[in-house]
Amino acid sequence: MNPLLILGAGPAASLLAIALARHDMPVLLIGRPRTAPAVEGLSQRVVEALKQLGCHEALALLGPRWHRVSSWNAQEVEMNGEFVVDRVAFDAALLRDVKAAGVELHDGLVRELERGEDGGWCVRWEDGEGRLQRTEAALLAECRGHTAPKMAPDRCAGPTLVSLGRTFDGARPQPRTTFIESFPSGWAWGGVDPQGRAHIQVVVQPASVAAVGGDLDLAHAAALAQLTRLPRRFGMQLKPAGTTRARGIQAALRGGVVGDGYLRVGDAAYTCDPLSGHGMFEAASGAIAAVPVINTLLRRPAQTAVAQRYLRERIETVFASRVEAARQHYAAETHWSDEPFWRQVTQPPVASSLARASVAAATFATRPVVEDGFIVERRVVVSAEHPRGVRFIDGIDLGRLDELLQAGAPAGPSDIGHHLHAPADAVARALRWLQAQSLTTRVGH
Numbered sequence: 001m002n003p004l005l006i007l008g009a010g011p012a013a014s015l016l017a018i019a020l021a022r023h024d025m026p027v028l029l030i031g032r033p034r035t036a037p038a039v040e041g042l043s044q045r046v047v048e049a050l051k052q053l054g055c056h057e058a059l060a061l062l063g064p065r066w067h068r069v070s071s072w073n074a075q076e077v078e079m080n081g082e083f084v085v086d087r088v089a090f091d092a093a094l095l096r097d098v099k100a101a102g103v104e105l106h107d108g109l110v111r112e113l114e115r116g117e118d119g120g121w122c123v124r125w126e127d128g129e130g131r132l133q134r135t136e137a138a139l140l141a142e143c144r145g146h147t148a149p150k151m152a153p154d155r156c157a158g159p160t161l162v163s164l165g166r167t168f169d170g171a172r173p174q175p176r177t178t179f180i181e182s183f184p185s186g187w188a189w190g191g192v193d194p195q196g197r198a199h200i201q202v203v204v205q206p207a208s209v210a211a212v213g214g215d216l217d218l219a220h221a222a223a224l225a226q227l228t229r230l231p232r233r234f235g236m237q238l239k240p241a242g243t244t245r246a247r248g249i250q251a252a253l254r255g256g257v258v259g260d261g262y263l264r265v266g267d268a269a270y271t272c273d274p275l276s277g278h279g280m281f282e283a284a285s286g287a288i289a290a291v292p293v294i295n296t297l298l299r300r301p302a303q304t305a306v307a308q309r310y311l312r313e314r315i316e317t318v319f320a321s322r323v324e325a326a327r328q329h330y331a332a333e334t335h336w337s338d339e340p341f342w343r344q345v346t347q348p349p350v351a352s353s354l355a356r357a358s359v360a361a362a363t364f365a366t367r368p369v370v371e372d373g374f375i376v377e378r379r380v381v382v383s384a385e386h387p388r389g390v391r392f393i394d395g396i397d398l399g400r401l402d403e404l405l406q407a408g409a410p411a412g413p414s415d416i417g418h419h420l421h422a423p424a425d426a427v428a429r430a431l432r433w434l435q436a437q438s439l440t441t442r443v444g445h
């Protein structure tokens with residue numbers, strides 16, 4: 001039986017496979033590569049993750065960074081640029097990186113998962129020639145994106161929106177630039193290149209599509225007609241190069257993101273509003289965060305509950321912060337706040353589903369943390385601002401520092417530093433931080 005099987009062939013699956021291979025963990029990947037075209041932007045942070053994991057094929061595909069202009073709340077702001085990729089080509093390049101990392105990889109469409117009597121999994125899948133295959137594994141990493149079968153009901157699901165994307169020729173040739181613009185019934189993201197090829201996605205409520213009888217081209221044109229700045233930038237001579245494509249959007253946190261013999265990574269765990277443009281970053285950072293979890297599940301099975309807790313809490317915290325960031329970004333657009341789209345996207349999420357035990361004041365608590373490639377429990381400082389805890393300030397382990405203070409041993413920062421083999425000024429800063437949290441009365445200077 002294989003120790004670990006990754007299902008999927010998108011960024012989450014590929015980056016998880018590569019990250020595990022870099023840590024000498026045996027991996028098998030089965031996935032059917034994406035065929036549906038999509039143009040997406042990725043940030044410098046994704047590029048850093050690709051570099052960290054040595055994804056040379058994916059990096060070679062990126063080309064120069066595109067200039068980025070945002071027109072939001074009637075203010076035009078030039079922002080950090082982004083890289084624009086054709087997702088079919090990008091995912092294919094990542095799969096070549098997976099191969100180069102020495103991972104065993106099968107092009108396969110997963111049909112069925114079954115639980116064996118020994119607690120392992122039996123996965124039935126169709127290979128490239130349509131033959132049915134069977135693979136057994138002890139642990140599954142579910143990375144089949146937002147369509148991955150659910151293990152439990154969603155914990156939280158935002159409104160359903162629709163993205164309509166269409167490519168055009170004949171735009172005003174200009175340096176590679178992406179634009180964001182809000183309008184009464186939604187917002188738009190567009191990119192234009194020096195050849196005058198433009199891609200424009202509009203995000204609207206499904207009702208906007210229904211209003212034109214479900215005709216996607218008409219719905220796209222109706223949204224474009226509401227834009228003012230973007231057409232000025234792109235010019236008025238846009239000629240459609242193909243029809244409009246629709247993609248559903250819903251920020252959602254899946255139930256059962258980790259459980260007995262499985263974990264979910266990327267969109268299979270939670271999806272974000274693409275307003276943030278963070279989906280691929282979430283997939284990349286989620287894959288990197290899953291490595292010590294998987295290492296613990298496979299090599300220290302006695303710590304399974306701790307590893308699962310770490311992953312579950314990470315996913316819940318990150319999801320909650322992304323939902324709130326998107327809501328605040330939408331709320332910053334005040335010109336159309338009475339329009340149905342803007343009223344809907346500025347609603348807070350259903351509170352009960354994201355309810356967390358609120359931390360009244362900062363306190364020391366035992367939490368799962370990453371240490372030497374494994375998940376272990378350590379004392380950290382938890383607070384409303386840091387629900388998953390802060391362990392180090394300036395390299396000083398706060399739990400150890402607190403133990404020393406409780407024991408009443410050393411006097412000032414330099415004595416404590418001597419004890420901890422750490423510089424006195426770092427100890428002083430950690431003491432001042434604890435003081436600010438009302439967790440010590442010792443003076444940090």
Ligand SMILES: Cc1cc2nc3c(=O)[nH]c(=O)nc-3n(C[C@H](O)[C@H](O)[C@H](O)COP(=O)(O)OP(=O)(O)OC[C@H]3O[C@@H](n4cnc5c(N)ncnc54)[C@H](O)[C@@H]3O)c2cc1C
Pocket residue numbers: 007008009010011012013030031032033034035039040041042091108109110111143144145146147148163247248249265266267268274277278279280281283
């Ligand atoms: C309209 C829209 C615009 C977006 N724009 C951006 C953007 O600009 N920037 C950004 O970073 N993110 C963007 N996102 C989000 C981004 O697309 C996702 O967050 C990202 O693709 C998640 O990666 P993933 O690997 O988890 O899932 P996916 O990319 O969905 O990968 C899932 C993989 O599993 C495979 N698969 C599915 N079912 C099976 C099966 N049964 N058997 C085998 N394989 C299977 C699929 O073919 C695919 O290869 C956007 C999303 C939407 C909807």
